[in-house]
Structure formats: C-alpha cells, structure tokens
Amino acid sequence: MKLVFVAVGIAISLGIYFVLGLYVLPEQYITRPQSEPQATLMVHLSDSEISLGSSFEVEMISENIGDMADILILSIAFPNLEEIDDEIKIVSYDFTQSPVYILVGDEIGAEYLTTQKTVLAEYPSIEAYSRPAQTGSAYHMVVDITPKQIGNFVFYTKSVTLPHQSSLSHFPKEGKIDHSGEFVVVYSVMVNP
Secondary structure (H helix, E strand, C coil): CHHHHHHHHHHHHHHHHHHHHHHHHHHHHHCCCCCCCCEEEEEEECCCEEECCCCEEEEEEEEECCCCECEEEEEEECCCCCCCCCCEEEEEECCCCCCEEECCCCEEECCCCCCCCEEECCCCEEEEEECCECCCCEEEEEEEECCCCCEEEEEEEEEEEECCCCHHHEECCCCEECCCCCEEEEEEEEEEC
16 A cells, blocks of 8 residues: 555656646746847047058957857958958957958858858958957957058958847947948048158
8 A cells, every 4th residue: 555655656746847847947947038248349540540651550349248148259351451461460459369360252150140151251351259258348459550552441340249149249230231241330541642
C-alpha cells in the first residue's frame, strides 16, 4: 500500500513538474523585456577649413547609453577615396579591439544585420569596436587627415550596437544612407589652395 502512495506521489510530482516546465515558466521568460543597447556618437573636427598640405583631426566618441551590448562599433568612411594611405592616420583609440581597415571590395555587413546580409564595400573605411560594451561605456578614436586634393573633403561616421534590436541600436537614426544601407552623418572640411 505504501508503495502505491509513493508511486502516486511521484506521478503527481512529475505531472506538476512538466506542467510548470511546459506552460508556466516559459511564459515568464517570453514576457521578459529584451535588453536594448543604444548607440550615440559625438564628433569633433579640429578645423572646418584648411590649406592643401595641412591636416585636420577628427575626434570621435562612441557610447552605449542603453543596456549592455555584445559589440559597439564606430565607423568612419571616406566616399571620395579609393584607398586609405598616408592621407589617413589613426592617432589614438581606446576601443578593446584594434581598428580594422575596410578596403574597396571587402565584404561588409549590411542593413544592421552583420553577417546575415553582406555587400561589397564601395569605398574605404575604418571600423573600431569594443566587445562587450557595458551600459555607459564610452570609447574614443582620433584620426588625422591630410587631404591631397582641393575642394570639400567628405567623410561619414556612424555607431552601431549589436545585437541590433531597433533604431535605438544605431546612430544616427535618420539621414544619408551609405553603401551598406545604414544611416550615416556626413561631414566635410574645405581644402583651399
């Protein structure tokens, strides 16, 4: 008789365990809000106008002001250049990973989908990233640029957090779209003779 009560007790316990495991507990995990990293970017130009042969600096500060991000990426791109040579120099950075030079024709992530969708780079860029990026973490990169031609020297900047959850995950949130289908801020410095 005791054996029957033990068997019934075990069967009831297993039934409760399976009901909790299949119906009650998963609902609690499904309804939890997802974390939402949020990228911001501040850019400071040393000059808005220079003479040919002179250089200017671009200081960029990328920050995650949302929830923790797996990766925080800062990108500066040069749509009027075919390659990055002695015209562009990284002066300093404090990202946890070394900056990567993206060459024309390199495969790059597109439309904020990293490796899920890719395109070929149409112009060179530099990407710096930190992994992970805690809430409130800010990273800097300074680039020295010595244009070789007279006229407007144009460059783009953007910052993206991954996982990309919404428009909060990238900066800027609107504006010009670059070769990867992502929003960028456009800057220019006038190069005089």
